[in-house]
C-alpha cells in the first residue's frame with residue numbers, strides 16, 4: 475500500500491498522537507535503559523538499551539540525508555516541523571554527516587535543535603576520513619562539524635563510509651585514534667563506523683578496535699544475500715547495529731502489485747514500508763533503524779510503526795516471504811541502487827538516483843506509464859540521456875553499479 479493512501483486513513487489517529495505527546499520530555503530518555511514504548515516520560519517510540527543499558531536509543535532514528543527540499547536546498551520550514559514532531563514522539567536520535575545535502579544537513583539540524591536542551595537529543599555525525607590526508611585536516615573538519623551542528627559534543631561519532639580501501643586509508647591517517655582522543659576530551663561520547671563493503675573486510679574492521687555502534691545497509695530484500703552476513707558478523711563481534719537503507723533507497727516502500735496485494739490482505743491498514751521496518755526492527759541486535767524521511771506523512775507512518783513496536787510473528791514472516799516470491803526480486807544492475815546519493819553531484823547534472831528509482835519501481839512491477847510520467851517530470855539535464863560518460867560517478871558508488879552503462883540501457887528502453 476502506498477504511504478500516501480495509507481496516511482489518508484489514519485490522519486485522525488496521527489493528530490491525536492501528536493497532541494498526546496506534546497510536552498513529553500526526552501531529557502533523560504537517552505539514559506533510560508528499559509525497552510519501553512507506551513505514553514510515559516520518554517515518549518511513545520520504543521527504545522532499546524545500548525549494550526545492556528542504562529543508556530538507550532529510540533529504535534527509530536531520523537536520517538538527515540533526504541530532508542524535504544525546496545527551490546534552493548532544504549525546505550527548512552517543513553524539515554523543522556518534522557524535527558519538532560519527531561522529538562514530541564520520543565524520536566530523539568538524529569544521524570547526519572559532513573556531506574549530506576552538500577553540508578547543509580549539519581547546519582540545518584544544528585539550527586533545528588538549537589532551542590532544545592542538549593541532553594534531550596542524540597546526535598550522530600561522521601568523519602569523512604577518505605577525503606582527509608592529515609591530522610590537521612581531521613581537526614579542521616571536526617571543529618567545523620561542531621560549529622555547524624552547534625552540538626558541543628557528538629553522542630556517536632563514526633568513521634564514515636568504510637570499505638577495504640577506505641579502511642586502509644583511515645588506518646594510515648590514524649582516524650580511530652583521533653576519535654578516541656576526542657572521546658577522552660569529552661567531545662565524543664561513543665565511537666562507531668559506517669560501512670559500505672563486503673563481509674570479510676567488515677570482520678577485520680569489527681575485530682580491530684572497540685566500537686559502540688556500526689552502521690550498515692540491511693533490508694528485507696537483500697536479507698538472504700549481503701544483509702544477513704553483515705548483521706551476523708557484527709552480532710558475533712558484540713557490536714550493536716545502526717541500520718541504513720531499510721527501504722532499499724525507497725524502492726521497498728512500494729513494491730509490485732501482486733506482492734502488495736498479499737501484504738494488504740494480511741493487514742489492510744499497514745503500509746508496505748511498515749512491513750519492511752518491522753522485519754529489520756525485529757532483529758535483536760539492531761540498535762536503531764534509520765529512516766531518511768522527506769515528508770511528514772512518512773514520519774507519521776514511521777511513528778505508528780515504532781510506537782509499541784511489535785516484532786514480526788512467524789505467521790507474518792511467512793506472509794512477507796510470500797510477498798517476496800510474488801515480487802520476484804532480481805538484484806542486478808541499477809536495481810542495486812540504494813539511493814545513497816554518494817554519486818552526486820554529477821558534473822553533467824544527471825539526477826542518477828532519481829532516474830534509477832523511477833526505473834526500478836517500473837521494473838519491479840510498476841506500470842510503464844507511471845515511469846515515463848515520472849521520468850518526464852525530471853529536468854531535461856537530469857535525465858539519463860544527459861550522461862556524457864565521464865565516469866566520474868563510477869568510483870563513488872558503494873554498490874559498484876556501472877552507472878553510465880545502466881543509464882544508456884534506460885535511454886535505449888525508453889526509445890525502443
Ligand code: SF4
Pocket residue numbers: 820821822823824826860861862863864865866867868877878881
Ligand atoms: S558518467 Fe554520466 S552519470 Fe556519471 S558522472 Fe559522468 S555524466 Fe554523470
Ligand code: SF4
Pocket residue numbers: 810811812813814815816817818826827830870871872873874875877
Ligand atoms: S547509483 Fe550508487 S552511489 Fe548513486 S545513489 Fe545509487 S547506490 Fe548510491
